[in-house]
Amino acid sequence: MGTAITDCGRTTPTPCAPLDDPAAPAVTTHRPAAPFDAAVRAAVGQGLLSESHPVAGFVDSDGVRASVATLRAAFAHSPGVLHTFAAKASSLIPVLRLLADCGMGCEVASPGELRLAVEAGFAPGTIVLDSPAKTREEIRLALALGVAVNADSIDELRRIDALRNRDSAAVLGLRVNPQVGGGAIGPMSTATETSKFGVALRDPGAREAVVRAFEARPWLTRLHAHVGSQGCPLELIAAGVAQTYELAEEINERLGVRQVTSLDIGGGLPVNFTDDAVHPTYAAYVAALTTAAPGLFSGRYTLVTEFGRSLLAKNGFIGARVEYTKDAGGRRIALTHAGAQTATRTVFMPDSWPLRIGAFAADGSPKRGPGLAQDIAGPCCFAGDVVAHARELPELAEGDFVVLYDTGAYYFSTPWAYNSLPRPAVYGFRSTAPEGEVTFTTVREAQTMDAIAAESGLAHADALTGLG
Template sequence: MYKDSERRSTLIGAAVKERLLHPIDQPLASFIDWERLRENVSALHAAFPEDLQVLHAFAVKANSLVPVLRQLRNLGLGAEVASEGELAAALEAGHEPARIVFDSPAKTTRELARALELGVSINVDNFQELDRIIELRSRIASTSEIGIRLNPQIGAGTIAAMSTAGQRTKFGIPLRDPGVRERLVSTYLANPWLTRAHTHVGSQGCSLELIASGVSELVSFADEVNERAGRRQIRTLDIGGGLPVDFASDEPISRFDDYVEALRIGAPRLFSGDYGIVTEFGRSVLAKHGIVAAFVEYTKEVGGQRIAITHAGAQVATRTVFMPEAWPLRVEVFDAEGRSRTGEGTREQDVAGPCCFAGDLVARGRELPVIQPGDIVALLDTGAYYASTPFSYNSLPVAPVYGVELQGDDPRFDEVRSGERVLEAVRA
C-alpha cells in the first residue's frame, strides 16, 4: 500500500490514537489509501492511447464496498459486475448503466431482464443464455450492448483456479471445439444486435504474453465476423483484466504500461482504432493500496515453533489461508502504538488467526521481528478480495474498513464500512 514502513507506521499510529484500532474494543480493522489509489488509476488511464475509446470497468468482485466504487467512478472508471448484488452496489455508487458490464456464467432470467431494462452491457456466457436474451429482447426495448464471451482455449497460467482460457474452463464458449467457431460466426450474422465480443484469459499467475495471445484470438474473431457481415458489426472488444499483481514489493503502481506493450506486440490490431475497448481490471487497481491491521492477543511456543495468535485470519484472508502457496502475503510488525519493529532481530514464526481450525495461518515459518502480545500485525497488499469479502467463519463480526488521506503526519480517516457488533453478526 505504501512506499515504506514509515508511512504505514504513521497510519497505524494514528488509527490507534483515534481508537479505530484498539486491543479490546476493535482489535481488527482494514485501511485503504485513497492517494495511492488515485495515482494507480491515473497510471491505468495513461497507459492506453488517448486516441482510442477505452472504458476501464472495475471488476467489482475485487472490492464491492459502495464508497470504494464511488471513488473509482469519480476517477473515471466504470464497473464490471457478476451478480445482482454487485450490480446494486455499482448503481448505488452512482455508476451509469451504460458504463456497467454484466458478466456471470449463471445469470437468471430476472437478472437478464433487469440488465436489459437498465441498458447495462451484457457479456453472454453460453448459447442457452443467448436464447433467453433473444426471447427477452422480443418483449423488452433495450439499449444494452451485447456480446458473447469467447474462450480462446490457449492454455492456463500457474494458478489453475485463476485461469479461464483452458480447454475445459467453465467460462464462455470454447472457440476451438469442433464446429463451434462457425456456429459463433453464424450466430453473430443472424443477430446483428450482437455488437461486442469478450474474452478474459485469467488473472494472477497468467503471463502478459498469454493474456495478449487471448486478446489476439478475440480480435481475429471480430475481424472475421465483420468481414463476413460486410460491415462493422462488432464495434467493441472487452479484453477483460487479469494484470498480475506484484505481492513482493512496496511499488504502488501496477504494470499497466507493460500490459499495453504486451498487447501491442501480441495483438497489434487492437490499437487500429477499428474497435472500442473495455477492460475489467480489479486486483491490479486496488490490491496494493490496502492493509489489514490486527492486534496480537497471545504468543506461544509449540514444538520449538513460535506462534503469534492475532485477530486476522481466514475471515479476512481466506485465499491466503486456504491456498498459501498461491496467495502469500507480506507481513509487517508494529508495537502497540504503531511504531515499526523493522530493524530488530528476527525469528522464524507462524502468524495465526482467530478461527477455530488448525490451518488458520496467514504466514508460516516467516522470518519476522519477535512478535509480542499487544503488538500489531499488518497484512499488506490487501485492498482487493480480503477485508472487503469477509468469510463469516465462527460467526466472527465483520471488521470495519476505513479510507485514509495522509496529510503529512495527520492522517484523516473516513468510514468505508462500519464494523459489526457481535449480535449483528449472528442475527438471522
C-alpha cells in the same frame, strides 16, 4: 469520522518510468510500505485498532486515484476505452463511488454487485454484467437499465432473444474462451481447455457457431474474453486478446459489415506480492497487447477493460492485534485477529497468495530488533488458520499489531463468516506530506453481535422446534 492525527511524514511518491516505454522497469508508483507506517500509528492512536477493535481494513484513497491515473495514462493513445472496475475485488459502495468519481465504469457478476454498482453512482452505460449463470430476471433487469451484458453461451443468447426489447440501450456481447491455456494458478485461469466460461472456440464447430450467432443477431455487437489474472503471464493474456481480435475481424469480414464494434478484453493483471514494486505495469500490458494484436489500438474497435486486484491490492492493508504468543515444537506462534476470515486465499493457498507481514509495537510504531521465525496465526478454529509460516520478524508480544500488506482487494472487503466472526470495520485514509497528517473516514462499520445473530436466523429461532 474525519478526525485527524499528526504523525510521521509521508515520503514523496517515486516518479514512474515513462509510460510509453515497454522496457520500463518495475516501479514503485506510489506506495512503499513505509508510508503506511503513519497510518498504522494514527489508527492505533485514534483507537481504530485497539483491544476492543482488534482488526480492521484500511484503504488509501490517494493511492487508488494514483492507480487509476496510471491505468488511464497507459491507454491514453487508444481512442474509445472504457475502463471498468471488477466489483468483486472490492464490493464496498464507498470504494466503488470513489472509482466512479475517478471516471471508471464497473464490471459486475451478480445481482448483488449490480445493485452495489447502481448505488455507487455508476451510469448504466458504464456497467458491464458478466456471469456464467444469469437468471432470466437478472437479464431482464440489466436490459431495462441499459447495462451492457456479455452472454456466456449460445444458450444465453437464446434467452436474450426472448427477453430483449428493441428499445433497450444495452450493448450486448458474447464471451468466448480462446483456450490459450492456464497460468501458474489453475483456479485463476479462465481460458483453459475446459474452463466454465464462454464459448470454447477450439471445440469442433464452435467457431462457426459463434459466427452464425452474430449473423442471426444484428444487435450483437461485442466480443468478450478474459484469460485470467494472478499467475497468468502477460504473453498468455495478450494471446487470448489477440485471438478475440482475430475472431472479430473474421466475423466482420464474413458478414460484410462492421457488426462487431467493441471488444471487452477483460482485465486481471497479476499483482506482485513479494515487495513494493508494481509489476507488471499497465504500460507493459499495453506493450504486450500491441505486440500480439497490432491492430487492437487502431480505433477500429472501442475497448472495455475489467481491472480489479491490480488497482486496489497495494492501496490497502489489514491491521490486527496480537492477542497471545506461544511456543510449540520450537516454533513461536503469534495469535492475531486476522486469519482465514479476512485472508481466505492466503490461508488455503499460501504458496499462491503469500502476504508480506509488518510488525508494530503496541503504540503503532514499527517494531525493531533481531528477526525471529514466527507463525502469524488467525482466530479461526482450525489448525491451518495461519497467514504466514516461520516469518522472520521482530519478536511479537501481546498487545502488538501485525499488518498484512497488499490486501486492498478481496481480503477485507469480502470476509468469510467462519466461526461467526464479525466482519471487520474498514476505513479510508489520506496522508499529507510534509506535515504527516492522517485523516480517516469510515467505509464500513464493524459487524455487531446483534447483526450476526440476526443473520443467523434469530427472528425465526423457534421455527424448527415449532414444527412439533
